[in-house]
């Protein structure tokens with residue numbers, strides 16, 4: 001079976017090394033020493049000032065929205081994982097969807113500007129597949145209209161924009177360290193900000209609003225993560241360069257063997273150093289796409305339609321006129337990509353896709 005992804009598992013003894021310390025300290029969660037160590041190492045690796053390790057990438061978006069006091073309308077992309085939209089709705093705001101750029105598949109800044117109303121409080125954009133949005137254009141629009149910006153950087157671990165971590169940008173950038181992501185802590189997420197005040201606020205929110213044992217700074221939630229998850233992160237971080245390098249080689253091999261596949265690949269921003277988080281192709285028609293899925297599945301290969309459907313088709317939001325997104329959602333496939341995927345397996349995937357195309 002060839003799934004779309006497989007979680008990375010480090011050598012078991014590397015993880016077990018951390019367990020003795022956890023047993024000795026009898027400190028399992030609540031901002032323990034391994035959580036602190038992971039936060040420090042992640043800040044070093046990503047070269048960012050402030051980062052909090054959280055339960056998951058969804059609570060990260062929710063805490064960001066809450067900490068920025070967002071209300072009313074948030075302009076967002078319909079081409080992302082459901083958590084990007086559901087977090088907006090969960091926080092009592094209204095997602096306003098604008099279409100994506102047909103080349104990058106990221107939110108189109110021109111359409112963002114056209115959608116701004118008196119009720120708009122922020123832009124929530126996703127760096128789709130780890131490919132940075134047009135950050136310069138979005139920041140300029142946000143500054144001009146005094147809007148906050150949150151980047152859902154769940155796919156963008158290790159991506160650089162103009163030589164800096166993508167997490168540097170926006171009021172808050174959020175991360176997911178879920179098992180299926182490039183870097184993972186089994187379950188986990190993070191918020192990154194340049195603002196010390198915002199960091200403090202989000203740190204309170206992560207821990208029920210506690211300011212000492214008997215005092216509460218403000219409304220909070222439980223966004224804490226455990227020593228066990230932090231330990232997995234510490235081990236996995238030591239493998240991240242090898243993981244990324246393997247995916248680069250695999251992606252380039254896909255490029256080679258799929259040379260004759262009629263498809264569009266997302267245009268990586270020229271300012272970016274890409275992280276090879278996903279290998280996506282947009283095929284000529286939905287019919288071809290579905291035929292390919294069927295034939296791949298018959299051979300126990302499971303690509304995923306990331307993303308399908310367009311998020312404005314969720315039952316709890318208002319639909320929008322989004323011709324590009326609609327068309328891309330119908331035709332996009334993410335192909336299997338994970339550290340142990342072999343060239344033979346990639347050959348097999350490619351052969352089937354080319355056979356379907358040529359039939």
Ligand SMILES: *Cc1c(COP(=O)(O)O)cnc(C)c1O
Pocket residue numbers: 056057058059080081083084126152154155175176177178188189
């Ligand atoms: C995975 C993902 C999330 C949610 O992260 P979790 O850690 O699974 O909660 C949010 N946005 C995007 C784009 C994602 O891919």
